[in-house]
Amino acid sequence: MKIIYFASLKENLKTSHDLINFDAPVSISFIKQKLIEKHGSEHFPNNILCAVNQEMAASDTIVKEDDEVAFFPPVTGG
Known part of the structure; x- marks a missing residue:
C-alpha cells in the first residue's frame, strides 16, 4: 500500500511516501x-x-491494498 505524505509532514519525515x-x-x-x-x-x-x-x-475507515492513503497536517489560516 502506498501511503502519501503532504505539507510539513512530508518535510519532517524527509519522504513523500511509504510502501x-x-x-x-x-x-x-x-x-x-x-x-x-x-x-x-x-x-x-x-x-x-x-x-x-x-x-x-x-x-475506523477500512482500506484495501490498492487504495491510496494520504496523511497531512491540519490546515490553519489567518
Whole structure:
C-alpha cells in the first residue's frame, strides 16, 4: 500500500511516501499505529488528517491494498 505524505509532514519525515504491505484490509487507525512505530508519535498527532482515494477518512475507515492513503497536517489560516 502506498501511503502519501503532504505539507510539513512530508518535510519532517524527509519522504513523500511509504510502501507498506498488509495481509488483509486494515483500518486507518491500524496504519497510523504502524507509522507511529516507524516514524514516532510526534509526526502523527491526534488531529492529523487522512484521506483515502482523495476523500476524507475517519480512523475506523477500512482500506484495501490498492487504495491510496494520504496523511497531512491540519490546515490553519489567518
